[in-house]
Amino acid sequence: MQKILAYAAQDALSPLTPFSYSQRELATDDVAIQILFCGVCHSDLHQARDEWGGSLYPMVPGHEIVGVVTEVGSQVTTYRIGDKVGVGCMVDSCQHCASCEEDLEQYCENGTVLTYNSVHKDGKTPAFGGYATGIVVKESFVLRMPENLPLDKAAPLLCAGITTYSPLKKWGIGPNQRVGVVGIGGLGHMGIKIAKALGAEVVALTSSPQKEEEARRLGADHVVVTRDPANLTPWKNKLDFVLDTVSATHDINPLLQLLRRDGAMVLVGLPTEPLRVAAMDLVIPRRELAGSLIGGIKETQEMLDFCGQHGIVSDIEQIPIQNINEAYERMLRQDVKYRFVIDMHSLHL
Ligand SMILES: [Zn+2]
Ligand SMILES: [Zn+2]
Numbered sequence: 001m002q003k004i005l006a007y008a009a010q011d012a013l014s015p016l017t018p019f020s021y022s023q024r025e026l027a028t029d030d031v032a033i034q035i036l037f038c039g040v041c042h043s044d045l046h047q048a049r050d051e052w053g054g055s056l057y058p059m060v061p062g063h064e065i066v067g068v069v070t071e072v073g074s075q076v077t078t079y080r081i082g083d084k085v086g087v088g089c090m091v092d093s094c095q096h097c098a099s100c101e102e103d104l105e106q107y108c109e110n111g112t113v114l115t116y117n118s119v120h121k122d123g124k125t126p127a128f129g130g131y132a133t134g135i136v137v138k139e140s141f142v143l144r145m146p147e148n149l150p151l152d153k154a155a156p157l158l159c160a161g162i163t164t165y166s167p168l169k170k171w172g173i174g175p176n177q178r179v180g181v182v183g184i185g186g187l188g189h190m191g192i193k194i195a196k197a198l199g200a201e202v203v204a205l206t207s208s209p210q211k212e213e214e215a216r217r218l219g220a221d222h223v224v225v226t227r228d229p230a231n232l233t234p235w236k237n238k239l240d241f242v243l244d245t246v247s248a249t250h251d252i253n254p255l256l257q258l259l260r261r262d263g264a265m266v267l268v269g270l271p272t273e274p275l276r277v278a279a280m281d282l283v284i285p286r287r288e289l290a291g292s293l294i295g296g297i298k299e300t301q302e303m304l305d306f307c308g309q310h311g312i313v314s315d316i317e318q319i320p321i322q323n324i325n326e327a328y329e330r331m332l333r334q335d336v337k338y339r340f341v342i343d344m345h346s347l348h349l
Pocket of ligand 1 (some may be wrong): 042043044063089159160293
């Protein structure tokens with residue numbers, strides 16, 4: 001049985017440290033993957049530090065996994081040894097509930113098995129994520145990476161990419177529409193790129209004036225610095241859609257006011273405190289306020305293919321795994337443009 005080297009959190013308070021375990025035996029529908037890169041998502045930090053409660057330890061975080069297939073089970077038909085593949089936020093679901101039937105495994109009514117901080121369907125095997133040399137995943141939860149995209153920069157598509165792509169698609173964003181993207185971080189920078197590639201006019205909304213130039217470089221047509229409320233006034237009732245990627249507590253009412261009648265604002269960030277909503281801002285021009293969680297496997301593949309066609313990747317900073325704890329601290333200070341990606345070769349040293 002192959003040994004997997006990894007970095008794990010042993011509890012909520014300690015830094016991540018080296019850890020190892022045996023790779024599970026391949027089932028007939030399993031794909032074994034050598035991990036080359038893994039993106040560092042803000043939710044890795046939240047869960048490693050048990051900020052959402054219920055964390056399972058030891059925990060090997062990481063759900064923006066890219067690598068190559070090293071072995072396949074006897075019934076696997078989609079992948080061959082050497083294929084470039086990815087694994088996102090989920091590794092299993094019931095496959096037969098209404099959500100799974102509609103290719104929305106992330107909303108599985110019987111419980112999605114997440115890539116980490118989760119337990120497999122046998123009720124006992126812990127799911128270990130991508131801060132590791134390898135992973136074994138059921139064929140139906142493995143994604144094919146576009147040939148033309150560099151794997152390190154494409155890794156964040158598997159969470160940040162699909163998280164922003166899915167709501168833009170569900171609300172039918174395309175040409176002749178004006179989309180506001182709130183927050184220019186790991187999620188927001190992908191939201192700008194994808195909304196732009198879908199043909200929309202993109203308005204970046206940021207609280208920090210220093211990000212103005214950056215937002216334009218990422219593809220925003222307009223940048224609004226929200227710190228001064230006067231800057232929002234010209235945009236009232238002007239947007240068709242607002243994608244809010246901010247996970248810090250913030251006032252969403254001035255943002256709702258930017259929507260035209262029947263416009264929708266979708267939350268993809270996860271502030272821990274409940275948000276206050278002024279009913280007036282929803283009722284009068286019949287605006288929608290909604291949320292969205294990653295995307296199903298079919299849609300994730302569609303997103304990867306779309307990003308391949310449009311040459312969309314994440315802006316990243318590569319790190320060796322030994323720097324992961326420092327990277328977490330820098331992430332908290334928003335000192336990253338815009339995603340850390342772990343080079344997993346550093347684990348073989
Ligand atoms: Zn994530
Ligand atoms: Zn299901």
